[in-house]
Amino acid sequence: MKKDINAEIISVGSELLLGQIADTNAQWISQNLAHMGINVYFHHTVGDNYDRLKSVMELADRRSDLVIVTGGLGPTEDDLTREVGADILSQQLEIHPQVLTKVESFFERRGISMTENNRKQALVFKDGKVFPNEEGMAPGMFVDHMQKGWIFLPGVPREMKSIFSKSIIPFLKERYPFKNQIVSRVLKFIGIGESILEERVSDLIRTQTNPTIAPLAGEGEVTLRLTAKAETAEEALSSISNVQEQLMQRIGDYYYGRNDETLEQKVLEMLKSHSYTLASAESLTGGRFIDQLISIQGASDVIAGSIVGYQTKIKENVLHIPDSLIKKHGTVSEQCAREMAEQVQRKMQSAVGISFTGNAGPDASEGKPVGLVYIGLKIGDQDSVVKAYQLNGSREKIRQHTVKKGLEWLFYSLKEMPEK
């Protein structure tokens, strides 16, 4: 069919509105619909209340071509989705024999007498289609209502996903023989501000419609999501690649990876390809820098270790920073950062030594303002280099941002080096 399908997802359950659980169903279904080329325009969550649920379904009937309702198909009196659905879609409810048998035998097997309300789970729409639920009681259902498709699924994620994967996806592909596949790719950039990056490509962001280019806010980095629609995944990918090339010509210098690739992985790969080992000396970052690298599998090939010298005496006794240097310049200083990087490289006999010292707050110390951070870097027998940063935000944010800055600097330093 030529026309785009505009879908909406309705999640039913008071526990969602009380914040007791997060609505992961809507996200999961949205991902799957996107891949089938179905636009999701709305998520709507409503509690177990007849009138409000009815108003939400009526709205969906007016504005969407395909409505997917999850939740409210259970046995309790709170579960109203069937009743409201029958009302809105002028459907009758009838007992589905096989489902009833299934529910009954479930209780028999457990030697529990089945209560009347459990029969409810076998109620289906008279003119609807029924999709078996291999993980639970209530089946999935489909109703065609004036050219609009209505799908009903249980709210338990395991049951919903099972029915959706086994039955709904094939069913939708058959009902809507899409000309469209949607594919997206995330490009990740570091070392350039969100606004500057966007300025450089704003004309592409504005003019590109397929793929579309959407900037996403990241933690100390910038990402662009390219989403393409085409008859085949291959076509979509190639149009993504074309636009990616144009983007790379302008901001390729700041590109570090795509999709799930992380800066930590990239740095680790680069260290490997240079057959470098790395050691860190950490004060305000408190071991977080090395932890984030060690989190990655295979880190042991390149990550030697770290000396976390949080208290000054450790900087003196373990890292052997001359106490005269600390007296003169303080621990939050270019000189201390340089010495820390050189000392840890020496002590751990690593190719790379990187150091972090600064004031994460909450108060000024040594007369140094909150957010003043020094990162020292010593690679091989090159002279050590120290960079100063003035970061802001909470203690947590400053510490995390410092780690990111260290990764960013390492990334660019290693990038510029000829591989062995």
Next chain:
Amino acid sequence: MKKDINAEIISVGSELLLGQIADTNAQWISQNLAHMGINVYFHHTVGDNYDRLKSVMELADRRSDLVIVTGGLGPTEDDLTREVGADILSQQLEIHPQVLTKVESFFERRGISMTENNRKQALVFKDGKVFPNEEGMAPGMFVDHMQKGWIFLPGVPREMKSIFSKSIIPFLKERYPFKNQIVSRVLKFIGIGESILEERVSDLIRTQTNPTIAPLAGEGEVTLRLTAKAETAEEALSSISNVQEQLMQRIGDYYYGRNDETLEQKVLEMLKSHSYTLASAESLTGGRFIDQLISIQGASDVIAGSIVGYQTKIKENVLHIPDSLIKKHGTVSEQCAREMAEQVQRKMQSAVGISFTGNAGPDASEGKPVGLVYIGLKIGDQDSVVKAYQLNGSREKIRQHTVKKGLEWLFYSLKEMPEK
């Protein structure tokens, strides 16, 4: 006010409809509103599209007393929430001087020229209230529109939560002096399995209606949420305290803190009260244990530092674990853990030395199975003690669980000691 407040939460962002991220904001806000006695009747998610966003806001204006909108306040052209809000609420937008100064100085400090679109983040509603954003640029806002409250917040969870906790909660409590107060308290337990704990108090969980007792799954710990409803917060709190007493009589031995109190904080406080300093020697935890303690303000009084010896040679050269010991027992061994704890205590001249070594996976090493972990603890001149654990799950899960086990052991060891 007598009347109940019916709220709705609008989440703005196409990435939500593409299923690229889950809407955790709506859940978090719902929890907080519930505790204030505000009913949340709807969650509504819409993309970065002017007309659809407008239709969603118009609907909210018709059906809800309080509307909380998150997302779409950023600097990019996609960010339309301000513009649509001004349209719906017939508000003018004006530059907020302090916010603009903040945005400008942010760029100055980085020596980056601020692009025009960033001024957008300083645009606020002319007749609205502005709530500072300590974690980012765009502030929170409130507009009173025909007796209906509209709150606008950034979509970045860290920023949203910070503004909501610091400004919105007090603001709402003043604006809506509720008849019914809902108060809840979370009790945290460590060192007891979820099912065993629940078994011990199952009768209370079943019979208690005000406060209700709800077990929550925790990361390697068990928590109970007590939620009470009363005319005043005082009444609610006293009924919570009564039930808490009954619970404590049965499971008080495992209690460590309430609400936002963390095990890290508790351990830090106990170290302080004993005037102990602590140092760690970390292998598989890679600095994460010390990082989690240093994350807490005031850690520098008691946390000396850490030696992260990820590669074996570091254990030998920096931690001075005899290479004969490693040859004989391997690095994943009781002997190595003991030596690491004693060595780091000595090297860092700290009262407490704690060590972590083990196999986080993915493969067996030294013939030691994945998940085999040794933690060594040396306090003052007491004999060092080593505990072995067989943990399971992913590499990440094993490393995090190991950190938790270390905190748990420290907590109980310090608890049993007479304070100085």
